[in-house]
Amino acid sequence: MSRPLGAVPTTWLRVRAGVVDRVLGLVLASPIAVAVAVLSVLVRRGDGPPSLIGLARSGRDGEPFRMWKVRTMRVADPDAGAAGAVITAADDDRVTPVGAVLRRWRADEFPQLWNVIVGDMALLGPRPETPSMVDLDDPTWQAVLAARPGITGPTQLVVEHWESAV
Numbered sequence: 249m250s251r252p253l254g255a256v257p258t259t260w261l262r263v264r265a266g267v268v269d270r271v272l273g274l275v276l277a278s279p280i281a282v283a284v285a286v287l288s289v290l291v292r293r294g295d296g297p298p299s300l301i302g303l304a305r306s307g308r309d310g311e312p313f314r315m316w317k318v319r320t321m322r323v324a325d326p327d328a329g330a331a332g333a334v335i336t337a338a339d340d341d342r343v344t345p346v347g348a349v350l351r352r353w354r355a356d357e358f359p360q361l362w363n364v365i366v367g368d369m370a371l372l373g374p375r376p377e378t379p380s381m382v383d384l385d386d387p388t389w390q391a392v393l394a395a396r397p398g399i400t401g402p403t404q405l406v407v408e409h410w411e412s413a414v
Contacts, residue, residue, distance in 0.1 A: 320347025
């Protein structure tokens with residue numbers, strides 16, 4: 249994939265950011281793991297298994313990876329995962345009562361710390377997108393995908409209710 253001029257992060261920046269993110273991820277791993285375990289129990293009690301889901305996403309340079317989340321939506325078939333629209337509306341009836349609280353506090357994102365530790369994601373960066381929504385030939389997407397995706401990004405920092413804004 250060709251990138252626009254100036255969109256290539258230096259090797260030093262990639263290494264430094266990766267090391268800092270992974271070290272912080274490891275420091276946060278224990279308390280976050282406890283929180284994920286508690287949230288998983290709440291999700292299972294409220295709507296049954298599975299409590300964690302792995303979603304296909306496009307990472308740096310368009311490489312696919314599995315992004316982990318605490319499940320916040322109902323599943324029609326426990327073996328199939330959630331079905332329906334790719335983007336969840338603010339009033340989507342697939343969101344469970346427990347899921348609504350998790351989404352409000354963004355606690356459903358906690359398992360993504362694992363993605364940071366293994367190097368798929370960063371703590372801060374553009375949010376990873378569903379592969380079907382990414383055009384690898386578009387220069388704008390190429391620029392976005394030049395960075396490692398993050399647990400939180402500029403959009404989430406600026407727009408509080410970003411799902412309804414989309």
